[in-house]
Amino acid sequence: MSRTALALGLFAAGLARADWTDMISLSGRLESDIRFDIDDYRGEKPGDGFRFSINRNDAIVHAEIKPFDNVVGVLDARLRFYGFNEANSLPALADRNKVDPFSVQLDQAYVAVKGVPFSWLDIKGGRMQLTWGSADIFNQVDFANSRDFYDPMDYARKVPNEMLGVDLYPAPWLTISAVWIPVFKPAMLPPSTSLAFGIDRDTNGCLQGFPAPPLEPSQTRELMGLFSSVDPCSLNFSTPEVRLFMPQNGIADSQVAVKAQFSFDNLEFGLHYYRGRFGFPVAYNAVAHANVSTDDPTKVDVRYIAEVLYPRIQVAGFDFSYSAEWLADIGIVGEIAVIFPEEVTFGLRAYQGNTRLYEASATNVASTPFVKATVGLDYTFTKWLYVNVMYLRGFFDEFNDRYGVHNYAVATAELKFLNDALLVRLAGILNIDDLSNVANPQLTWVAAPGVEVLAGAFIFGGSTVPTDPFEYAARSKFGQRAAGRSFAYLKMRLTF
Amino acid sequence: MNLRAPGLLLLLATLSCGEHSDGLERLEALYPTPKPKTEEERPIDDIGTPMCNGLDGNWAVRLVQKGTIEPLGQPWDLTVTDLFLASKSQAGTEMQLRFCNQDVAILADGKRTTLGQPETPATLKSALYLHPLRVPLPGDGTFAARDVVWLWGLEGLANPLTDALPTKADYQGDARVIDQDNDSFPGVTVNVLSPSGQRYMVRRGIFTFEPGRLALSNQWLTGVLVHQLTEHALGASNTTLETAAPITPRAEGTMYQLRCVGSTYTCASLEKDHAALFKDAPR
Numbered sequence: 001m002s003r004t005a006l007a008l009g010l011f012a013a014g015l016a017r018a019d020w021t022d023m024i025s026l027s028g029r030l031e032s033d034i035r036f037d038i039d040d041y042r043g044e045k046p047g048d049g050f051r052f053s054i055n056r057n058d059a060i061v062h063a064e065i066k067p068f069d070n071v072v073g074v075l076d077a078r079l080r081f082y083g084f085n086e087a088n089s090l091p092a093l094a095d096r097n098k099v100d101p102f103s104v105q106l107d108q109a110y111v112a113v114k115g116v117p118f119s120w121l122d123i124k125g126g127r128m129q130l131t132w133g134s135a136d137i138f139n140q141v142d143f144a145n146s147r148d149f150y151d152p153m154d155y156a157r158k159v160p161n162e163m164l165g166v167d168l169y170p171a172p173w174l175t176i177s178a179v180w181i182p183v184f185k186p187a188m189l190p191p192s193t194s195l196a197f198g199i200d201r202d203t204n205g206c207l208q209g210f211p212a213p214p215l216e217p218s219q220t221r222e223l224m225g226l227f228s229s230v231d232p233c234s235l236n237f238s239t240p241e242v243r244l245f246m247p248q249n250g251i252a253d254s255q256v257a258v259k260a261q262f263s264f265d266n267l268e269f270g271l272h273y274y275r276g277r278f279g280f281p282v283a284y285n286a287v288a289h290a291n292v293s294t295d296d297p298t299k300v301d302v303r304y305i306a307e308v309l310y311p312r313i314q315v316a317g318f319d320f321s322y323s324a325e326w327l328a329d330i331g332i333v334g335e336i337a338v339i340f341p342e343e344v345t346f347g348l349r350a351y352q353g354n355t356r357l358y359e360a361s362a363t364n365v366a367s368t369p370f371v372k373a374t375v376g377l378d379y380t381f382t383k384w385l386y387v388n389v390m391y392l393r394g395f396f397d398e399f400n401d402r403y404g405v406h407n408y409a410v411a412t413a414e415l416k417f418l419n420d421a422l423l424v425r426l427a428g429i430l431n432i433d434d435l436s437n438v439a440n441p442q443l444t445w446v447a448a449p450g451v452e453v454l455a456g457a458f459i460f461g462g463s464t465v466p467t468d469p470f471e472y473a474a475r476s477k478f479g480q481r482a483a484g485r486s487f488a489y490l491k492m493r494l495t496f
Numbered sequence: 497m498n499l500r501a502p503g504l505l506l507l508l509a510t511l512s513c514g515e516h517s518d519g520l521e522r523l524e525a526l527y528p529t530p531k532p533k534t535e536e537e538r539p540i541d542d543i544g545t546p547m548c549n550g551l552d553g554n555w556a557v558r559l560v561q562k563g564t565i566e567p568l569g570q571p572w573d574l575t576v577t578d579l580f581l582a583s584k585s586q587a588g589t590e591m592q593l594r595f596c597n598q599d600v601a602i603l604a605d606g607k608r609t610t611l612g613q614p615e616t617p618a619t620l621k622s623a624l625y626l627h628p629l630r631v632p633l634p635g636d637g638t639f640a641a642r643d644v645v646w647l648w649g650l651e652g653l654a655n656p657l658t659d660a661l662p663t664k665a666d667y668q669g670d671a672r673v674i675d676q677d678n679d680s681f682p683g684v685t686v687n688v689l690s691p692s693g694q695r696y697m698v699r700r701g702i703f704t705f706e707p708g709r710l711a712l713s714n715q716w717l718t719g720v721l722v723h724q725l726t727e728h729a730l731g732a733s734n735t736t737l738e739t740a741a742p743i744t745p746r747a748e749g750t751m752y753q754l755r756c757v758g759s760t761y762t763c764a765s766l767e768k769d770h771a772a773l774f775k776d777a778p779r
Binding site: 345 | 514516517518519522530
């Protein structure tokens with residue numbers, strides 16, 4: 001019997017073994033999400049606000065298929081309708097995809113085989129989202145997938161990636177996991193990110209300033225001095241172009257993550273290693289081209305082109321979680337990552353026509369190792385009150401570049417009323433260094449089993465203006481406009 | 497455990513990426529710095545409106561004279577480039593070349609050196625300009641001449657081609673030696689860059705202009721030049737400059753080139769632009 005015939009025979013035997021409906025488990029969510037911007041000073045221009053920013057409907061399906069006891073296929077798919085018309089011409093009104101745009105997103109699609117070829121080995125491959133670490137969301141040792149920050153309210157999301165992995169079970173208390181990720185995918189960023197490079201103009205459109213590049217303040221003064229002698233109303237700064245300098249997808253650009261997870265009674269801890277790239281971009285270079293306007297010789301057109309890159313890193317990490325009766329069942333979690341980065345030198349040039357007016361460079365990322373860490377406690381005081389507090393050294397997107405790694409306090413309190421039908425959740429993050437903050441009060445009403453109605457707000461606090469216009473690190477973390485808009489939201493969700 | 501701990505530290509110490517992304521290098525790749533332009537690539541002054549018909553018209557002239565000298569026993573390559581503005585005499589019997597400048601390049605072991613390199617002072621340029629180099633024309637519309645003598649600091653030679661030139665030892669009282677640049681020193685004065693100083697000297701150039709080729713466009717006239725240069729120092733501000741190294745002519749690369757220019761074209765432009773002006777000359 002040929003191998004193909006054998007395989008077909010086994011497949012047919014599998015089909016005959018049981019009804020397919022027994023092999024598939026389905027779960028998912030239907031979710032409607034409406035958001036309204038409640039500030040008018042954090043947008044691209046002052047006064048740019050008070051409008052609906054999201055009007056979204058998601059249908060999310062999680063399917064697990066188990067054709068055999070030791071085989072599982074996992075599928076996470078999302079059908080997302082955006083709720084805003086994108087048609088801007090009469091012919092486009094004939095296009096349903098423009099009038100009612102949507103996307104299909106495949107968050108996971110992978111196959112896992114357990115106990116093959118050895119009983120102590122599982123293998124899996126496909127499109128996956130891994131989460132490693134003990135802390136709640138703020139995992140510092142978790143690098144396999146880049147973050148999906150498109151939606152600031154859903155910062156637990158990841159950018160799915162194709163990978164191959166193995167899990168080894170050499171002892172009951174030890175699991176060793178390893179994944180190989182051939183192709184690097186960067187983090188998704190919120191649309192407001194481009195404001196980090198935004199040009200400040202007054203109501204007449206005249207230049208007021210531009211963000212400091214990652215240079216020494218004295219160099220930034222020299223650079224800005226080039227423009228100080230020119231009438232700011234004569235400068236036509238176009239919207240800066242920020243390009244990605246991506247890896248070449250060679251074998252050396254692939255990523256590897258390894259974890260050894262130890263489990264004991266009340267204690268779990270893991271040792272981590274990662275080699276790859278940091279998922280958030282770091283400023284690499286910039287060039288400004290100033291040319292006399294062809295339309296108006298009294299004006300100067302200024303075009304600013306920047307490149308960002310994803311620095312190569314190696315990471316050694318450790319995480320743990322512990323809870324015990326003698327500690328009144330308080331849960332303690334901690335993660336620490338020592339990151340060994342490649343050195344990144346930022347370069348900048350300014351040209352007038354073909355003449356180079358200015359050139360400067362400065363170290364943006366030193367090759368010195370640095371630490372990111374999380375430590376947190378959570379405790380259920382009563383059946384209606386739960387509190388979680390954390391200290392963070394380094395937010396998701398922070399790297400040891402000229403902006404630096406900052407310190408944060410994160411706190412969440414959940415209060416349940418009316419037999420858990422009503423949940424009040426108060427969450428906030430405070431940047432301890434610059435005191436900027438984000439607050440997320442939310443009210444959840446369980447209208448029926450599996451049906452939630454949520455109302456809340458996501459509010460940014462802190463100065464939108466840097467404390468020093470010549471200092472790259474002088475922007476407040478959550479105050480700067482690149483962090484996003486403050487908004488109120490209303491959601492309705494069915495979980496099944 | 498005691499054995500494992502140092503091993504772990506060693507592993508961590510070797511984790512350093514050791515790689516570097518340099519933003520300036522990337523900018524240089526994206527926006528390469530233009531290489532400095534050679535003399536030939538530099539933009540040139542306006543040459544006016546060239547209007548040449550046969551040999552009639554105004555010409556910028558370059559006499560490129562290759563040779564070697566041996567001031568220290570080893571042969572050094574020498575290129576003497578004389579620059580002129582030229583036009584036919586009113587009678588049409590000769591081409592009158594009015595001197596603009598002389599450019600001398602000396603290569604020692606392939607590298608340019610200023611040792612012994614002369615420069616022409618403005619007073620000498622003016623003096624030579626006033627006494628043009630006269631190249632007799634065959635009269636048939638072509639350009640060719642043999643044994644044209646060009647003298648610096650000398651006059652009244654009985655046999656200009658063959659008379660021995662006066663030397664430092666015998667020039668006193670020699671009526672043939674004149675102070676052509678009127679600077680109170682005998683002969684003419686040239687500046688020497690290294691060792692720095694002035695040399696007072698007489699000079700004779702003997703040129704044979706082989707028949708020239710007039711381009712169809714009538715913008716170029718070029719041909720082979722045969723040259724013989726003799727210089728005798730009569731004195732110097734620095735005694736080390738009192739010996740002028742004999743010049744051995746080399747035929748290869750020795751040539752004359754004429755480019756038609758407008759009547760407004762000047763010596764100043766020619767001095768500055770000659771490398772670029774003649775870069776497209778027919779070979």
